[in-house]
Amino acid sequence: MNYLSKQASHIPTAFLSPQHVAEIVQTRGLAAVFAGMAEAIRYDFLRWEEFDKSARVANHSAKGVIELMPIADAKTYSFKYVNGHPGNTQRGLSTVMAFGVLADVDTGVPLLVSELTLTTALRTAATSVMAAQALARPDSRVMALIGNGAQSEFQALAFHHLMGIEELRLYDIDPVATAKLMRNLSSTKLRLVKCSSASEAALGADIITTVTADKTKATIITPDMVAPGMHINGVGGDCPGKTELHADVLRLGPVFVEYAPQSRVEGDVQQMPADFPVTELWQVLKGSAMGRSNAEQVTVFDSVGFALEDYSALRFMREQSIALGIGEPLPLIPALADPKDLFSVLGTAAPTAPHSRARGLLGVHDAPHF
């Protein structure tokens, strides 16, 4: 009997805050979390065809976008809420914030409400490394990490722990971001080389990872920076108008994507004609499409982040939360003795948490005012 089920057998919904997720990572260890999450994503990518892959719904405004990304298989439904507001950092807020839900397909009961800001960073890095394991040269040891913002430590450590990367060549237009990254990685065994340009960072790298945040058509990577055998892990070019790779970089070798219909709108391949050839990663994992064919080839993973990765990440976090007893019950759905008697809930208001001032309020009003 675990903590969650013991605490609240009548509350089917669990809640995970960023602190809960941090506890899970601290308890399991970051390397194990990356490995487990990459495995969960790989497992779900291998059953790609079982998923009902709805389009995401986006509400655009002058300052940003708010999106809902639903996906479901026959058993479990999930969706992610995620925003993108480039101006947020000026207000001390994150550019991207997210949360998500897992629900039971057979009943519609929400099983988990979870933060997805931290979890998205973990799953994005896990996806990147899972793709690199299939596409990069296995002897890759040096990675250029261009863009040293919120996502960069996760990429650095996932590639260190799961891909054997030993040296990172760092560059960001903001030296403060690079200093922060170096500080956060100072206790690891990674060799950190601070570079003064993207070109310098790319020099001698086996893998180039781009995680820049600029919401413009950028060309962070140009063909002259790319040597034979490199794998390019393009993470930051992930919405319409936001690219990182020069179009000619995409012509240097095979381009791999998560979900072609989405990537052609959001990914770096948005620059290319509609018939530009791309391969969906799940086909490589499944063995039905070729990945890297030789050590001289340049491979490109044009990652945008797909709803299935969030599904897998939520599923993984839910399993961890149950196994470790980390999380809280969230009273989101009324517990009804008689499903036809919803009205009776109005007569049963009671404090749901120590914070609640229900007692005080009920003291003022002794009886319901029907």
Place this chain on the structure above:
Amino acid sequence: MNYLSKQASHIPTAFLSPQHVAEIVQTRGLAAVFAGMAEAIRYDFLRWEEFDKSARVANHSAKGVIELMPIADAKTYSFKYVNGHPGNTQRGLSTVMAFGVLADVDTGVPLLVSELTLTTALRTAATSVMAAQALARPDSRVMALIGNGAQSEFQALAFHHLMGIEELRLYDIDPVATAKLMRNLSSTKLRLVKCSSASEAALGADIITTVTADKTKATIITPDMVAPGMHINGVGGDCPGKTELHADVLRLGPVFVEYAPQSRVEGDVQQMPADFPVTELWQVLKGSAMGRSNAEQVTVFDSVGFALEDYSALRFMREQSIALGIGEPLPLIPALADPKDLFSVLGTAAPTAPHSRARGLLGVHDAPHF
């Protein structure tokens, strides 16, 4: 300075459980909540054109459907998660469960996560009565209430308090449901007349409200039951394949809907040709379309439940929760000293609630495992 902002100035998201909503209703009184909510919905219907009305996204399975219903104006975004699983009552679960979110359009910050099972029942009844105030005869005193399930008490009391209904004529195929409704309404001043058929219930009624739950093409109301001057408040015919009104009932007088593109798919008007005339309710409220033109006319409100009503209901509940200090902070988004330093959250795991076993877990593992 109110409770919510005092308790958690660094947590921008508030949480309302069904118990919190019940507390708000008990504190304000049900009549005041119906009035305030109807006013909030009317206010938002009057600025109809300011809203970005996205289509809902539905994931269908063998046993039901899970939907996301987003909507936004220039300031506030909302979405609702709602399921529909007709077989749930056999498992002791509600057919329909829901929750929703309000977010700030300028930053994407989620401001409120709230239950919407109870709140949907409140807003549906508030919408019904708001429509009836515009469409029914003002001297209506007798209402037939056909379908005595989870929604029925809310309809009964909204029409009692806001429309002056004094007598209810009740019918349900399940006499236990009618007995439950009569028990729940026993302390009110409503005259309750138990009827043995829908026809008998309709006899002498000024308003017929249908809130049946059968997920089939039903014809609860046939033209012979409808007398001149009646207003029909059709609430239960609200998804493809689920209707309550005989097609000829829809030809007895003008038909009003919330949002025509949605109602033509989900409402009773799904039975009618694509060019069957319907009037959107907001146009009547605004004075740009005719409502009832005389006391002899039959009017039909073919209600399906629209995302804007949930937006208004969430907005109303948020205002109440802040004013009354009811609710709890929900740590959904990490609070970051430096938005580019998401990674640092991993090192700051701490108990977020008395329930949390974080201390114990951290006791086993003194330091993060990076």
